[in-house]
């Protein structure tokens with residue numbers, strides 16, 4: 001029987017992978033040298049992402065004693081453009097915009113400094129559960145054997161495929177470019193979400209960014225593909241971004257936009273089987289906005305703690321991690337993602353106009369969103385008022401529709 005090379009193999013060194021490793025070693029320092037992260041790229045590497053990181057993500061890293069010091073643009077609030085008007089909330093520092101090129105490399109370096117083995121330029125091609133012998137991870141650089149494998153390999157996850165799962169029910173097409181600022185831009189410290197085009201199940205964004213010291217603006221379009229939506233090509237989002245750039249006085253031909261995918265969290269989907277488990281976008285992130293960095297970090301913190309507990313109880317032999325499904329499901333992260341999932345129908349469904357009106361007329365709702373993004377304490381009275389106002393408005397609209405019939 002071949003002894004496993006590692007206790008834990010983590011596939012992917014994005015925020016989910018590096019945080020899982022950091023969290024695991026924080027709980028069980030004796031695992032130094034027994035945790036490997038397999039990353040197909042070499043750092044620093046590009047990761048398509050607008051880079052808006054809520055202070056919630058940094059607060060979670062701080063719990064692990066980690067501070068990722070990279071250049072960035074501060075975020076002080078959120079602005080929403082809707083078909084019926086505009087609203088904003090700017091309660092002060094709620095996060096920062098980072099470049100993933102720098103952020104992910106720095107986070108991975110921190111993990112290495114704490115005893116994680118990072119193998120860069122190693123693409124995982126397949127994962128096979130070999131029973132008592134552990135999991136065989138097939139890579140372009142030869143096999144790796146581990147007791148448990150955590151799939152933190154993002155939207156195209158190979159580990160997810162090994163679990164026999166499809167791409168997921170809630171997927172999004174995204175396109176983005178970095179451009180110079182234009183006269184119509186709001187204050188640089190605001191994240192701007194433009195949902196004024198109701199034919200788009202999604203929004204366009206303008207986020208501040210700093211690229212090699214230059215203050216630029218990351219502009220993009222997010223489009224959620226809801227069930228039955230057949231357009232997988234991403235051409236629609238690219239066309240919409242071109243039109244928007246033209247409207248902003250920018251020349252789309254000068255901006256090479258690229259299309260990407262994102263996966264929303266589906267509470268009914270499996271995230272573990274035998275010795276395999278998923279975290280981060282491999283499992284699923286916020287489907288409403290596509291926010292995923294802080295979520296990936298939170299997945300990592302949870303996955304590391306979960307695994308530490310399991311490894312402590314079973315220091316050798318086969319390790320099954322199917323109870324990750326329940327542990328995740330009971331977590332604050334899963335509750336948050338379930339709530340966001342429920343908002344998909346509200347934001348992008350037939351009652352969208354009402355929801356927009358509510359957001360525009362009571363900016364307190366955006367304030368609550370900012371507080372959540374930043375992990376600031378809620379003013380529960382404000383939250384209760386926002387929920388009560390929303391529920392009353394929707395109930396009235398539904399009643400009026402029923403009476404009309």
Ligand SMILES: Cc1cc2nc3c(=O)[nH]c(=O)nc-3n(C[C@H](O)[C@H](O)[C@H](O)COP(=O)(O)OP(=O)(O)OC[C@H]3O[C@@H](n4cnc5c(N)ncnc54)[C@H](O)[C@@H]3O)c2cc1C
Nearest residue numbers: 012014015016040049050051052124154280281292293296
């Ligand atoms: C255009 C765009 C804009 C976005 N903007 C934002 C934003 O502003 N704010 C926000 O919060 N979220 C944003 N997101 C979402 C966010 O980028 C992701 O949700 C987040 O990166 C997920 O982190 P992760 O660690 O789970 O996966 P990833 O960051 O995708 O990391 C996965 C890692 O796995 C590696 N990998 C993949 N396959 C293999 C393999 N077979 N073998 C070895 N390694 C592998 C990859 O190279 C990568 O390093 C955006 C996404 C896109 C596409």
